[in-house]
Amino acid sequence: MQTMPHDAFYFSSKERYHLNSSKTNFLTINKPKPDFNFKLGMSDITETPTVEHLGMTRDNKGRSIDVDLRISTARNTMYALMGASLHGHNGLSIQASIKLWSIYVLPRLTYGLETLILHKTDMEKLNCFQRKTLRQLQGIPERTPNAATLLLTGQIPIAATIDKLALKLACSIFRLDNSTPLKQIAIHQTLQLETNTPSWFNAIRKTLWKYDLPSIFTLLENPPPKDEWSKSVNKAVNIRCMQDLITEAKTKPTLKYLC
Known part of the structure; x- marks a missing residue:
């Protein structure tokens, strides 16, 4: 070193x-x-004990300690867009509001998080911000079930959005030439994966299995083209999320007409 x-x-x-x-x-x-x-x-x-790199602050366990800063940045973006009528009542239509959320707010909220292994507490903070914001944009009560909040807007949970970004980043690494240092690190860590290894590539392996995508070894040996992989990831993640949300909605009698 x-x-x-x-x-x-x-x-x-x-x-x-x-x-x-x-x-x-x-x-x-x-x-x-x-x-x-x-x-x-x-x-x-x-x-x-901490270091900032490419706008992300990490601690000595490889975790990001600025999830609150990501949320604050996204909230400030929402405030900046209020002048464009991005608010729940007497503002833009829900379709336009969700489009602005997806284009401007969501990228700032998730910036750099695909490179980290987030803990449940961090992910819950992100989910709470997403749910609260989407409810405000729709003008629905705070006690509205999560499944209804997401299904009515066609959005997926924030964890799934980060999974998409992480899977696309991983395949970009796998497409590098074998002589590049980053590709060599990927090969080394992938070949030494264990079930409970606290490695980013191990998290990618589990994510691929979660969405029924090709194994990490298959991708490392024969990575697909960028556009093809992006379409496959988007389709697999969206289908899985919609299935989970519909299953959750079916457990609630008040949401039977959403299924």
Whole structure:
């Protein structure tokens, strides 16, 4: 691992730009017993419990600690769109409102979350925000069942949306050339998968099985084209979600006309 900061320092010297060691940190995920000491040139690199990369803040267990920030960003986007009449009463039609939600709010809410393994508490926060927002846009009571809230708008749970993004990202990695570092990491982790391994690729394996899609080994060996895979993922996830929502609705007598 020391090779990475060494190469970064070497190229900075070669290209005549400066890397500040006091602003350079490293994060150890699932830290083993021995401690690591890394150097940038002759200076030590400080280990931190959290680090921000590409707009996402992660802790030393590989989790994102800014789910609340994602929700806050999505809520601010909703406020910004209120000037365009995006609100429940006396505003845009429900069709237009849901379209704005899907195009502007949802991408900001889920940005970067497909790269993480979210805990149930984080996912519940995202689901609560989605349900509350969709109910407000439809002008229906807060106690409306979740199945009705989603079926009336044609939306799927936020977890399924993140699953779509994660599956598409995984296949993009599998399509890389075998000589690329990211593809080599994917091959290494996929070949060493175990049932309870806390790995992102293990989560992808379970997600593929959940939606009856080809196995991770099949995709690694023969990844499909981007457009074909995107259509397959969207179809599989949408069908599974609609089936689950309809099954849930059938258990509630007040929703029998939605099925």
